Amino acid sequence: MTDPFSRRVLLRTGAAAVAAPWLPARAADAPWYTQTVGPVVEVETEHGRLRGGHGRGALAFKGIPYAGSVSGKNRFKAPPPVTPWTGVRDATRLGPPALQPAGTSYGEHEPAYSEDCLVLNVWTPAVKDGGKRPVMVFCHGGGFESGSGGHRVQDGGRLASTYDVVVVTMNHRLGLLGYLYLGELGGAQYADSGNQGMLDIVASLNWVKQNIATFGGDPGNVFVFGESGGGLKTCTLMAMPTAHGLFHKAGIQSGTMLRGYSKDMATENARRVLAGLDLGPQDVGKLADVPADKLLAIQLAGSKGPLGTPTKGWLASHPNPPSPLYDDFGPGDWGPVVDGTVLPRAPFAPDATPLSADMPLLIGNARDEATLFEMGNPDFFRMDDAALKARAHQVLGPLTDRVLAEYEKTRPKVTAVERGIAIETAIRMGNHTVIVADRKSQQPAPVYRYRNDYESNHPIAGTDWTLRAGHATDIAITFYNYDIPDLQGNGPGLAEASKAMSGYFASFARSGVPSAAGQPAWPRYDTARRAVMLLNSQCRVADDPDGEERAFWQSSAKAG
Structure with missing residues (x-):
């Protein structure tokens, strides 16, 4: 049986610098x-x-x-x-x-x-x-x-x-x-x-x-x-x-x-x-x-x-x-x-x-991680509700109906593909990000949590989909290398998103507190407020985004 969730993957030189030919x-x-x-x-x-x-x-x-x-x-x-x-x-x-x-x-x-x-x-x-x-x-x-x-x-x-x-x-x-x-x-x-x-x-x-x-x-x-x-x-x-x-x-x-x-x-x-x-x-x-x-x-x-x-x-x-x-x-x-x-x-x-x-810890994941993992599987991007259920059952087993019902409730107006992306993103990356952020936030040093929301327009071959905010689309953005062709695409707002994300990361490296010019202040993460910076061309802070789904997964873990 085919695995439904398979993955695919000028400057100052300084007085002491020696200039040569x-x-x-x-x-x-x-x-x-x-x-x-x-x-x-x-x-x-x-x-x-x-x-x-x-x-x-x-x-x-x-x-x-x-x-x-x-x-x-x-x-x-x-x-x-x-x-x-x-x-x-x-x-x-x-x-x-x-x-x-x-x-x-x-x-x-x-x-x-x-x-x-x-x-x-x-x-x-x-x-x-x-x-x-x-x-x-x-x-x-x-x-x-x-x-x-x-x-x-x-x-x-x-x-x-x-x-x-x-x-x-x-x-x-x-x-x-x-x-x-x-x-x-x-x-x-x-x-x-x-x-x-x-x-x-x-x-x-x-x-x-x-x-x-x-x-x-x-x-x-x-x-x-x-x-x-x-x-x-x-x-x-x-x-x-x-x-x-x-x-x-x-x-x-x-x-x-x-x-x-x-x-x-x-x-x-x-x-x-x-x-x-x-x-x-x-x-x-x-x-x-x-x-x-x-x-x-x-x-x-x-x-x-x-x-x-x-x-x-x-x-x-x-x-x-x-x-x-x-x-x-x-x-x-x-x-x-x-x-x-x-x-x-x-x-x-x-x-x-x-x-x-x-x-101090800076931690986060991308909103649509799963799109990259399914890049070599065009059928994933054509599935209907029945196909989603069949795929999900291979991974979730007896939890399938509960998970699908939860996502039909929290995302009632989206397609089966979009629900599939959200579910796979949660079980691959999102849930673990929450666990680590929660556990680390119990310690003295600050935690800052983010979600990358910038949507790449990089096409997924054999489909009419793009990677959106998929896994690894943020690497070039973080390094301020948005101009080098890669998974981040070349869509509107890319330079601004890269300036924001690279700025936040570099400032955190300097001081332990992330900040970026023209972008909002980044609150410390804790399990009471659950403040998350949504990284994009214009960033914003959201408290416990997708909180109902987060609570569902956490309660399922306790029940299991």
Whole structure:
């Protein structure tokens, strides 16, 4: 049976900057949006000298190693330190994305996928000028299995130059290579396994602490944020002792993680991987010699269900499973493991991790998340009430009639497709956003909650629909990259919406309170008022938007 909810996915250089000749032309390359151009600028880091350039109004340094090799004997372990280099290392082009399924990532002129992918990118208005700019560190999306910090709409040049901030993105291990847990099978040498991809991100934050002052940033004012899978990673970092103190504010966009993998389930996944390679638990050490492409093939096979246990459609395959119906990873998935050490407890279950009690949080999701997930399923956008009920039943089971009745009551004048989008958005993203915001708001630090309402006019092939306020349509908007063609489309009010959203995020990075020129003040979120900023070309505050539906889901969770 077909799964009805399948997913588809000029500036100041500073007195100490060293201006060099323009970058040499590469005859084979036409200009591109995120190209780094001359004059070149050199800086000295803790590990060696770098040569960067200019891009989208800022200085750009790309493909910088923040840790050592994680292949071979270093697989499934915490990343080793960077090996210092001599001479001047070119940092004008992106480094390799993590090993992942073909056809993902979307950085411009990125090199091939690589197991050794621990590189980061920095954009800044100036270097070595004594600046104390807020640092905005972005975790890319793609769940825990795909994506890249080099995606072109995540280019930080315009954000850095417009708001006088430093922007950092990074690549890190993904999928099986990032989250295979061998702690129960491989002994002490694999004690950090299951969370090695997250430890990569921690290593990047340590690099920021050591080096970002050279790039005009303040290591004492770091904002970590991420969209989709990047939001899940941000949740995880908030509960990791090794990340504590390395960042000071958090942002979660359309992706929350309450629990994570249990050691038992993660160990069972490891047994299946070994069996798929004709290895036993006693052969864990042999994994260092398996070709990386073969490990990726095993990962991809597992995501389709043949490693021994059937999947549960998108409930199992999606890294942010729905609440309240299902709240854990499924067989064949990859993600952080609550191992009691690297990740001592779940980030937001049964409550918000106390480790980040004093950390302000900016959190939200898009109004129409589901449109992106159904982009490859034109039939979804043609369904009537009967088709909606049939689809919903596969996911909701005995709760189907109650859910449909509720949405017929709260949205009586909309089509079955629109109700389907609203229901799927709630169970994929919306409900978890409320849970995390509610639980975090019980702590001392402020929470600010939003909903992205800007409607993209990006067409959905095979239908007369557009993405509307769909999943990931807000990434380019947040980075003030609305002019780079992507999911945000090119509709009216786009520049204004991007100015508002990027302004709110940059001001939050600076002060812990979001504000934007010409837009309303943003109230702190609590469970009494439930104030939510509705982000658009003209933003507005709404108290408990869609509150009746929120209350319904919360009561259903208690009843279940």
